Amino acid sequence: MKEARQAAEYAAAALGFSDLGVARADIPQGDTLRRWLKRGCHAGMDWLERHLPARLNPQLVLPGARSVIILTYEYPRRDARQQPGVIARYAQGEDYHKLLSAKLADLDETLSFYGGRQVCFSDSGPISERFFAAQAGIGWIGRNGLLVRRRGGSYCFLCSILTTLKLPTDSPIPNRCGKCHRCEESCPTGALHDGSCDARNCLSYWTIEARKEGEEPPPNVKKALGERMFGCDTCQEVCPWNSLPPRGEVDLRLLMPARLARATLEELEQLEGEAWKRLFARTSVRRAGEKLLHRTVRALRGNSETAFLPKLNKEKR
Numbered sequence: 001m002k003e004a005r006q007a008a009e010y011a012a013a014a015l016g017f018s019d020l021g022v023a024r025a026d027i028p029q030g031d032t033l034r035r036w037l038k039r040g041c042h043a044g045m046d047w048l049e050r051h052l053p054a055r056l057n058p059q060l061v062l063p064g065a066r067s068v069i070i071l072t073y074e075y076p077r078r079d080a081r082q083q084p085g086v087i088a089r090y091a092q093g094e095d096y097h098k099l100l101s102a103k104l105a106d107l108d109e110t111l112s113f114y115g116g117r118q119v120c121f122s123d124s125g126p127i128s129e130r131f132f133a134a135q136a137g138i139g140w141i142g143r144n145g146l147l148v149r150r151r152g153g154s155y156c157f158l159c160s161i162l163t164t165l166k167l168p169t170d171s172p173i174p175n176r177c178g179k180c181h182r183c184e185e186s187c188p189t190g191a192l193h194d195g196s197c198d199a200r201n202c203l204s205y206w207t208i209e210a211r212k213e214g215e216e217p218p219p220n221v222k223k224a225l226g227e228r229m230f231g232c233d234t235c236q237e238v239c240p241w242n243s244l245p246p247r248g249e250v251d252l253r254l255l256m257p258a259r260l261a262r263a264t265l266e267e268l269e270q271l272e273g274e275a276w277k278r279l280f281a282r283t284s285v286r287r288a289g290e291k292l293l294h295r296t297v298r299a300l301r302g303n304s305e306t307a308f309l310p311k312l313n314k315e316k317r
């Protein structure tokens with residue numbers, strides 16, 4: 001099936017993906033995920049528990065699956081937001097789920113030509129994308145828990161294709177974190193331990209996923225939010241592997257639309273219903289929903305008021 005892999009590589013490059021690697025679908029994943037769930041590190045993300053059997057056994061997702069193809073897609077590295085209320089880099093532009101699904105459908109078609117059946121995912125599927133990316137030799141799992149590449153670092157989306165084709169596979173590469181611990185040391189809430197992120201303390205969780213009724217961030221998390229409105233990039237910003245240039249072209253649709261870059265926290269707090277939908281139309285941020293975003297904006301407004309107090313006191317003295 002060398003030809004099928006080659007065809008997928010050409011098609012992936014033409015579609016703007018920067019890496020393609022292949023791993024066997026039946027590699028045992030060990031107990032990391034089970035232990036992580038048992039410790040409660042998934043916070044309110046119950047769906048991760050529900051997905052466990054499928055995550056550990058790709059045959060439940062695609063009977064006859066033999067290979068996992070992992071692809072990477074670059075997103076902008078520059079922090080574009082001008083107003084207070086930072087949106088993580090990966091989510092500043094158009095909804096990547098839709099944008100990548102269309103590209104994956106093209107690859108599915110290419111592989112079908114060689115007799116394969118496929119299931120494709122970008123972020124939302126029951127598959128351990130970082131695990132397979134590391135097995136496919138695209139990079140290593142860093143101490144920030146993310147897939148880090150020698151060329152390109154961690155600022156990329158991972159996409160996965162389960163296929164019934166038996167494709168030539170790649171081998172894992174060595175971990176190059178060495179003695180560096182910058183990500184763990186700089187995490188504002190101490191959420192990182194041994195390459196694993198405890199979502200209960202992760203600002204990304206609290207600003208994107210914590211959508212359950214009555215779920216409120218604890219005071220230490222609220223305080224640590226700083227100006228983060230959606231997601232958190234701190235454990236990537238400090239990574240030396242991210243100081244190098246991007247690995248490929250960045251899709252301009254992933255850049256922040258001007259209407260969003262101009263919006264102030266005060267305006268966001270007032271926005272409701274249709275006006276809210278219009279501002280976040282077609283963006284990834286819309287997925288957090290109006291309620292969660294308002295809660296975060298209120299917390300940020302509280303933070304900016306308290307951050308202002310010491311300045312005032314100083315001026316009085």
Ligand code: B12
Pocket residue numbers: 029030032033036045048088089090122123124125126127128129130131141144145146147148154155156157158159195196197198199202204205208209230231232233235
């Ligand atoms: C749930 C989730 C979250 C949760 C939980 C975070 C977490 N660390 O798991 C929250 C909401 C907090 C989150 C945050 C972020 N996420 Co997220 N998230 C996911 C999701 C949907 C599932 C991850 C998961 O299952 N975690 C549970 C852990 C235990 O499972 P796992 O990572 O798959 O671990 C397996 C392997 O890594 C392996 N393993 C882990 N450690 C070790 C160690 C050894 C020795 C071995 C052998 C194996 C091993 O075993 C595990 C089981 O198979 C994935 C997409 C996906 N389907 O995989 C995206 C994903 C991991 N997220 C992504 C991103 C971009 C982020 C953020 C950077 C977003 C942001 N800017 O705010 C942050 C980063 C936070 C961080 N430092 O981890 C990207 C990562 C891209 C990359 N370069 O790695 C992914 C892959 C989405 C995508 N398709 O692009 N995320």
Ligand code: SF4
Pocket residue numbers: 144186187188189190191192197201202203204232233234235236
């Ligand atoms: S995303 Fe932010 S809060 Fe979460 S582990 Fe990384 S630095 Fe810590």
Ligand code: SF4
Pocket residue numbers: 142143144145148176177178180181182183184235238239240241
């Ligand atoms: S900051 Fe350092 S320890 Fe963390 S992922 Fe990057 S190289 Fe590894």
